[in-house]
Amino acid sequence: MLTVDGSHLEGGGQILRLAVALSAISAEPVTVTRIRQNRKNPGLAPQHIAAVRAVAGASDAECTGLTPGSREISFTPGRIRQADLAIDPGTAGSIPLIVQAWLPVALAAGGSITVSGGTEVPWSPTIDYLEHVFAPVLRRAGASIEITVLDRGYYPRGGGRVRVRVEPSRPAPIAIPEGEGCGIVSSSAGLPAHVVERQATAARDLLNRELDLPCTAVLDPRGGGASVGSSVTAWSGAKGAVALGRRGLPAEEVGRTAARELAGECRSPGTVDVHLADQLLVYLALYGGEYSTHTLSMHAKTAGSLLSEFGYAIRCEKNDIVRFSA
């Protein structure tokens, strides 16, 4: 039984999600203590519980301590099995983060998950980032991952629903393709149709000016669902950037924020953006390969040290560029 300290100031939820996924994959029971201890709202939030339940469903695990506010859980995995799961945190908890907890486990045996909650949530990848930045790296390595957005759900109301289906696969080592051009998804719900157009135009204009790359934009305006909100996700190759709308923020500014961040990522050294760098580490550990980014983030450090606690070795060389390999 491994004991993992979940009290890091940054990446508290990440430690928990990754710890249970690694427990399931390595068949090593784990206790996570002092969960998000130094946060304003310490302990488990509904989205963390949902992520643990998703991993437990894919690995027939027994858990204790899975209640809101709990500071300690134990997770005893069974056998990874093909399962079709439905997970609903009952809040606008991030669907992409719940899916990311489940995915490395589910890839071993295949299966599906339908998750309710938020497709666009602050401090989290958007669902478009999952589809266009994160998943393509794994698909290129041989994973079969199908993501269907049934409803978008914007923070704080949520109400989104996403189904992800994977085939059993053992992907080849991670290798990052060169980006050719850029893509944009501009989305909204419960707002006038011109919002998605203005967001996309502002993002495309800035990217054309700054990067001189051909740019295609997809507009996804939806009528009244449970939530009101908007987002822009922009990407080139395995570098992406997201921005969320909010009341009082001009639509153009949402588009420019995502585009500016993407332009910055594209001008920086490395093959993936700083967020994808931490999200891919578990796959690097499982399948081997290499990639690089410009900054060693706290999230990447945290994921790297957790992987080594489970016996997975990742090499990280840091010069003017940060290279990860395994």
Ligand SMILES: Nc1ncnc2c1ncn2[C@@H]1O[C@H](COP(=O)(O)OP(=O)(O)OP(=O)(O)O)[C@@H](O)[C@H]1O
């Ligand atoms: N703008 C972004 N684009 C892509 N990925 C992002 C972005 N912002 C955050 N992420 C990713 O989301 C994850 C956030 O993990 P973290 O543990 O901080 O969140 P959390 O589960 O909400 O934790 P806590 O609830 O303790 O704050 C990280 O993998 C990070 O790379």
